[in-house]
Amino acid sequence: MKQFNGKVLFLDRSDINTDEIIPARYLTEISKEALKPYLLEDLELQGFDVKKDIEPAQVVISRANFGCGSSREHAPWAFEVNDINLVIGESFARIFKQNMFNCGMMAVELAPETIDEIFSTFKGKETTLETDLASGTFTLSSGSVKKEIPFSISGFDRALVEAEGWVGYADKHY
Amino acid sequence: MGKTIAEKIFDSHRVDNPFGDIHVIRLDAVFCHEITTPVAINDLVSRGMDRVFDPKKIKAVIDHVTPAKDSKTALQGKILRDWARRHDIIDFFDIGKNGVCHAIFPEKGFVRPGYTIIMGDSHTCTHGAFGAFAAGVGTTDLEVGILKGVCAFHYPKSIKVVVDGELPKGVFAKDVILAIIGRLGVNGATNKVIEFEGSVVDSMSMEARMTLCNMAIEAGGTCGICAPDMTTVDYLWDFIKDDYKDKDSALADFRTYTADADAEYDQVIRMNAAELSPMVTFGYKPDQVKPVKDMEGTAVHQVYIGSCTNGRLEDLRIAAEILKGKTISPELRAIVSPATPDIFKKALDEGIIKIFMDAGFCVTNPTCGACLGMSNGVLAEGEVCASTTNRNFNGRMGKGGMVHLMSPATAAETAVAGVIKNSSMYKG
Ligand code: SF4
Numbered sequence: 001m002k003q004f005n006g007k008v009l010f011l012d013r014s015d016i017n018t019d020e021i022i023p024a025r026y027l028t029e030i031s032k033e034a035l036k037p038y039l040l041e042d043l044e045l046q047g048f049d050v051k052k053d054i055e056p057a058q059v060v061i062s063r064a065n066f067g068c069g070s071s072r073e074h075a076p077w078a079f080e081v082n083d084i085n086l087v088i089g090e091s092f093a094r095i096f097k098q099n100m101f102n103c104g105m106m107a108v109e110l111a112p113e114t115i116d117e118i119f120s121t122f123k124g125k126e127t128t129l130e131t132d133l134a135s136g137t138f139t140l141s142s143g144s145v146k147k148e149i150p151f152s153i154s155g156f157d158r159a160l161v162e163a164e165g166w167v168g169y170a171d172k173h174y
Numbered sequence: 175m176g177k178t179i180a181e182k183i184f185d186s187h188r189v190d191n192p193f194g195d196i197h198v199i200r201l202d203a204v205f206c207h208e209i210t211t212p213v214a215i216n217d218l219v220s221r222g223m224d225r226v227f228d229p230k231k232i233k234a235v236i237d238h239v240t241p242a243k244d245s246k247t248a249l250q251g252k253i254l255r256d257w258a259r260r261h262d263i264i265d266f267f268d269i270g271k272n273g274v275c276h277a278i279f280p281e282k283g284f285v286r287p288g289y290t291i292i293m294g295d296s297h298t299c300t301h302g303a304f305g306a307f308a309a310g311v312g313t314t315d316l317e318v319g320i321l322k323g324v325c326a327f328h329y330p331k332s333i334k335v336v337v338d339g340e341l342p343k344g345v346f347a348k349d350v351i352l353a354i355i356g357r358l359g360v361n362g363a364t365n366k367v368i369e370f371e372g373s374v375v376d377s378m379s380m381e382a383r384m385t386l387c388n389m390a391i392e393a394g395g396t397c398g399i400c401a402p403d404m405t406t407v408d409y410l411w412d413f414i415k416d417d418y419k420d421k422d423s424a425l426a427d428f429r430t431y432t433a434d435a436d437a438e439y440d441q442v443i444r445m446n447a448a449e450l451s452p453m454v455t456f457g458y459k460p461d462q463v464k465p466v467k468d469m470e471g472t473a474v475h476q477v478y479i480g481s482c483t484n485g486r487l488e489d490l491r492i493a494a495e496i497l498k499g500k501t502i503s504p505e506l507r508a509i510v511s512p513a514t515p516d517i518f519k520k521a522l523d524e525g526i527i528k529i530f531m532d533a534g535f536c537v538t539n540p541t542c543g544a545c546l547g548m549s550n551g552v553l554a555e556g557e558v559c560a561s562t563t564n565r566n567f568n569g570r571m572g573k574g575g576m577v578h579l580m581s582p583a584t585a586a587e588t589a590v591a592g593v594i595k596n597s598s599m600y601k602g
Contacts, residue, residue: 024569028246030212030253071296073213073312094365095312102314156193156326166326167221170318174189174198 001164002085002104004131006058008140009084010123013045016062017069018096022078024070032077039078047124054082059129061118062089067096067107076100086131088138088151090115101157104165106131108151121147133161176434179399180330180367183307183431187290195329202289202306204319206234207275210294212253214317226261227323233284234258235267237275238542243549273514273540276300276388276482280380281514283413287402287428292319297482297564298397299390303383304410305402305431307367310391330396332367333358334439337374339447344600346492347382348484348562348581350374350445351389352453356463357443364394366440369433374447375400380409381488388483389564392460402428451602454594455579458568466584466596474578475557477508477589478571480538481545484562484582485513487520493586494526496597502534503592509551511538533589547571560588 020043022035029035040050060079066089067075076099079087085105092100092107100107110118118140125142132139138149153161163169177185190198204227211234218224226232234254242248251269258266267278276297279285287305291298294316301308311325319325335354354368368390375383383400390398407414407424418424452466479485479493490512502508510530512518518540521527530537536551544551545563553559553575562585566577580588583597596602 027209028250030246030250031216032213071310071312073314077213099312099314102312154193156196159192166314166318167217167223167321170198170322170324171223173192174322174324 001162003058004086004106004133006128007056008059008061008122008127008129009053009057010119011043011045011048011060011062012119012123013062014064014090015068016043016066018067018072018075019069021067021075022072027072027074032081035074035078036081039082058083058085060084060087061115062087063115064090064112066092068093071095073099073103076103076105080105086129101160102166104161104163104168106153106161108153110149110151114149118147118149121145133158175438176436178330178332178367178433178437178439179305179369179401179431180307180332180397181437183288183290184327184330186288189324196326197329198324198326199290201292201319201323201325202231202286203284203291204232204316204323205275205279205291205293205295205298206232206254206316206320207238207293207295208236208250208254209238210313210316212250214294214313214320215253215257217317218321223321226263226320229262229264231323232261232263232320233265233279234263235272235275235278236269237272237278238546239549240272240539240541241269271515273517274482274485274542276384277486277513277517280304280384281516283410286410287406288431292316292325296391297388299395300384300388300398300482302367302387302390302397302399303380304406305400305428307397307399309396327396328365330367331365331440332369333363333395334369334371334442335445336442337370337372337445337447339373341374341447341450342600342602344583344597344602345450345452346581346583347378347385349450349453350447351386352455352460352463352579353445353450354443355389355393355461356453358393358461360392360459360461361394363390366395367397367399368393368395369399369439371401376403378405379488380405381486384486385483389460392564401432452581452584452596452600454584455566455577458566460564460566460579466580466594469578469594470596472578472594473558474506474560474588474593476506476551476553476559477502477585478511478544478551478559478561478563479509479582479585480511480513481542481563482513483564485511485517487517489562489582490517490521490526491524493582494529496583496586496599497533497590498529500533500590502589505592506589508533508535508589509538509544510535511543511550512540514540535589544571547575560585560594
């Protein structure tokens with residue numbers, strides 16, 4: 001199973017699209033690794049520095065409709081090769097979310113109030129997140145501030161995560 | 175309760191129902207092209223699972239950028255080619271024999287009523303024209319399709335679109351689907367199958383039905399579907415004649431995949447064909463649609479006739495009828511790309527290619543080419559293209575370019591006029 005723990009990158013905006021995640025000009029690449037330097041290259045967001053902020057991050061927390069736009073699976077891959085396997089947001093575009101779980105990664109939805117609270121408590125601070133998949137709990141911590149947040153994912157999505165993606169799941173079952 | 179076409183197909187192909195409304199279905203065909211398949215191939219290789227579930231059910235083509243335009247696209251083609259050889263995929267169409275995926279695969283008889291098909295390409299919905307369930311998927315779904323011959327979907331809900339009456343002369347399948355997308359909106363059919371019905375659909379050729387189903391995805395639809403009938407049997411007859419004693423028995427078999435009278439739909443839309451007119455898009459979304467007459471006079475720099483939407487013989491014939499004995503306006507350039515080698519050859523035999531060339535068109539080899547702005551007619555910034563393709567997204571045919579989607583008739587007339595213009599076939 002993939003790792004869903006680590007330092008959090010906050011992307012405080014809704015509708016971050018797949019072109020911002022990985023621009024179309026890189027679709028002629030034939031390996032996932034080749035996408036590594038280009039993750040979020042075209043994202044313009046105040047306080048976000050593509051050169052410094054991606055390297056240490058393992059978790060992304062954003063707002064609504066994350067991953068909208070084209071269906072390219074290059075978007076989850078670009079996160080994956082940068083060791084970011086978990087994106088948390090208010091909501092996701094359907095295909096992006098499916099592609100994430102198909103890759104054994106997680107796109108987890110939390111209530112807008114919860115997302116608001118996370119941003120107001122932790123944004124701008126060194127924050128780490130730990131995932132307890134069995135109990136369905138995220139633990140966010142920054143210095144002495146700690147917060148436990150319950151989450152849930154569907155049975156199928158959980159099975160995909162445990163199988164490290166749809167390829168692993170299908171290989172075992174079909 | 176009765177069933178829709180898609181429900182019948184799912185119920186006859188289910189291998190598992192692991193969770194809730196997730197259904198895993200057996201695939202009758204997996205289609206592959208050189209843009210989305212190489213990553214799946216490389217991933218299978220790196221997992222030590224470089225296998226295919228059934229080489230006869232996998233069909234592959236190099237079509238998006240062909241012949242290759244640079245080293246990267248050459249490598250994409252090479253990976254697909256080497257893989258097809260390695261796994262004895264006989265139905266692999268390489269340079270010289272290749273054409274646009276959604277035109278060449280049906281032409282070879284690979285699509286049959288009741289089939290389940292996936293491809294790493296959003297316009298896979300085209301093949302629903304044969305009464306098949308065909309859906310575009312991401313690379314991981316494609317990878318599992320190649321390896322296991324299965325795919326997981328939510329149990330399909332359907333929208334029924336009924337087009338009754340008779341289309342006015344000069345109004346074509348492209349105009350019908352643009353009008354439908356205008357009504358549904360770009361998200362109106364998301365996660366749903368669009369079933370097309372009515373006297374207009376009944377009287378359409380398979381080519382026209384493919385044009386109709388091709389753009390279901392532009393309303394967000396997973397697949398477009400037309401019920402199989404004698405037109406479907408006639409189209410497929412050469413490929414199936416050994417399996418049936420006559421056409422009627424083939425039809426009786428295919429009719430398994432028609433909807434029940436009491437099937438349940440999420441939504442039913444009715445349209446009167448007599449009220450339809452030639453349509454064109456005006457913005458960056460395919461639901462931004464207007465009658466051509468409201469856009470007449472709009473300046474155009476390039477006309478493009480081709481693609482999986484409108485690059486078939488019937489489309490070229492209609493355009494040639496308008497272009498015969500005329501030349502294109504000096505204000506623009508024009509490109510025609512017959513969608514497959516077979517279409518190209520027939521167009522040559524019928525004198526259609528000569529008509530295009532005499533009119534001043536550039537005739538390219540069969541390829542997706544300009545449709546996705548990667549080769550063979552990319553627009554410069556600020557340029558406008560009158561195009562028979564299916565997407566007018568910002569930058570689709572070249573950064574900073576504008577695309578107006580329309581029928582081959584409107585595109586041909588526009589080429590002659592130099593500005594967007596209703597075709598002489600339309601008397602509205
Ligand atoms: S012709 Fe255009 S829309 Fe059709 S498959 Fe090729 S790139 Fe896609």
